[in-house]
Amino acid sequence: MSDTKPLIAVVGATGRQGGSVVDALLRSGKWRVRGLSRNTESAQAKALAAKGVEMVQCHVSNNPEQLVDAFKGAYGVFAMTNFWDPELNQDSQLEQQQGRAMADAAAKAGYKATGGALNLSHYAGKYQVEHYVRTHHKDSFPVQSFVYVGFYFQNVTTFFQPTIEADGALVFRQPLYKHTTLPLFDVNDTGNVVAAIFDKPETYNGESVPIVAQNLTVTQMCEAITKVKGRAARHEPQDFAEWAKDLSTETADNMRWYNDYAPIHEASSNDDIDNEADDYHNKKQQHRHAEITAKVYPAMATFEAWLAESSWLAQ
8 A cells, every 4th residue: 555645544443433434445545544453463453454454553542642653644533432332331421531532642643634423421422522622622633524423224133123023024113203213324334424524624624424324214114124125014113111121221312312303204294293393303403414414425325225235134
């Protein structure tokens, strides 16, 4: 990989979001990539090294000086925090400390551009990190942008997966209203959006960019599953207290947030939703609108396209 190309340092290079950023930057052919990982001997780290990524061992939480060294010489940094990291123990204060440490280290290293993944506590902590960067490092970073990631398509294979009935039908039993929409996207598109931002830093300087492909209700997701996978699927909204009793408060409150603040499906005919509420939600939550993402990266995968490519539900 040519040493004349500008260098981008990627935090969490072996994870889903960071790995997507690494892949997109490599595909573009415009950048050298340095990947940060706690364990450079892992299979994922070695696979990235084989692709030409400079892998650097760095423990983001415990070693600030390691961070400074990891960021030195970089034109830009993709920095992210992970609220669900076991080491953070779902503590937003620890997440904020981690985010601030990365910002401080980047300032000491003297790089030029930044992108931050701002994935309740795991929203609030990231907001505080963004606020810290904007207020304390305004002069340190001539260019800074932030990305807000939505709800992975891939979540239907993990904590958001449906129940499979005896007849093979899929039933999504979550405490989401029929009219509630989710800000969906393929996690593999994270890198495509971030790469587009690095390509035009002045255009997105100071901007908060959502990474959302579609805002869909669970019923619309079920319709797509039936169309693409040929499986009957339906949404059965559940009582919130019953559904949440075995979950962490953070996960439960995340679902509550979608009900209370997410954009409402435009075609909603529910009696409890009036036009004024529709207007309020959609205007106040524009940072989650897919139309904004499409202006940055127009080729976002749709849920149907992801289903067609995915091995999920394969017999």
